[in-house]
Amino acid sequence: MSKDTVTVIKSVNYSEADKILTVFGKYNGKFSIMAKGIRKITSRNRGNMQTLSTSEISYYEGKGLPILTESQLISSQDIDSHINIENIERLLYILNKFLVEGEENKKIFKLLQSVLEEDLTVERVNKFRLRILKELGFLSDFDVCSSCHTKKDLQYFDPNDFSILCKKCYSTKSKGVKLSKDIYKNPVFTDSLDRYIKKIVEEI
Numbered sequence: 001m002s003k004d005t006v007t008v009i010k011s012v013n014y015s016e017a018d019k020i021l022t023v024f025g026k027y028n029g030k031f032s033i034m035a036k037g038i039r040k041i042t043s044r045n046r047g048n049m050q051t052l053s054t055s056e057i058s059y060y061e062g063k064g065l066p067i068l069t070e071s072q073l074i075s076s077q078d079i080d081s082h083i084n085i086e087n088i089e090r091l092l093y094i095l096n097k098f099l100v101e102g103e104e105n106k107k108i109f110k111l112l113q114s115v116l117e118e119d120l121t122v123e124r125v126n127k128f129r130l131r132i133l134k135e136l137g138f139l140s141d142f143d144v145c146s147s148c149h150t151k152k153d154l155q156y157f158d159p160n161d162f163s164i165l166c167k168k169c170y171s172t173k174s175k176g177v178k179l180s181k182d183i184y185k186n187p188v189f190t191d192s193l194d195r196y197i198k199k200i201v202e203e204i
Helices: 085-098 106-116 122-135 169-171 189-202
Strands: 001-014 018-025 029-035 054-060 068-077 154-158 163-166
Touching: 001 085, 001 106, 001 122, 018 106, 054 163, 068 163, 085 122, 122 154, 122 189, 154 169
Parallel strands: 029 068
Antiparallel strands: 001 018, 001 054, 018 029, 054 068, 154 163
């Protein structure tokens, strides 16, 4: 019998009563697990293994997919009420696309638990996505101007190639968004990050 602390990042119905869950484990990374009978109202695991719920689980590893045996809920997100569904989709997309099957990453797991402790606002989700990109080596250098490579007067964000511009290059190129403490909730920044992530997915 194996154990792990996991967050559910994908759920697919399988037969009338079962589901195949993709989970991100603290110790075992991303992996798929069969949850037999979990769609039944009487299932003890039903409420513990919803999308973005975190639980301590036990599972049997035999032939085929591991089989969930027990679960104990640690925390959950009420995704049907106050949370913007687009923010949930953004969070799940980067987790499912960038996490490597079976590869442990306790740092990202800890970051995920931190972001799930509060409401999934666009600002919190964008910051989390940037942390993942940086941790996995997919984020360009935000400490220098993407045009002239200076580290001075970095005042603008270029949404076309998701990079930083200095004051001088912004004037030359005539594009960009003024950097501010609210940049992470800026719709232009969010759309640019969406495009940047999808571009990376297409290339990997």
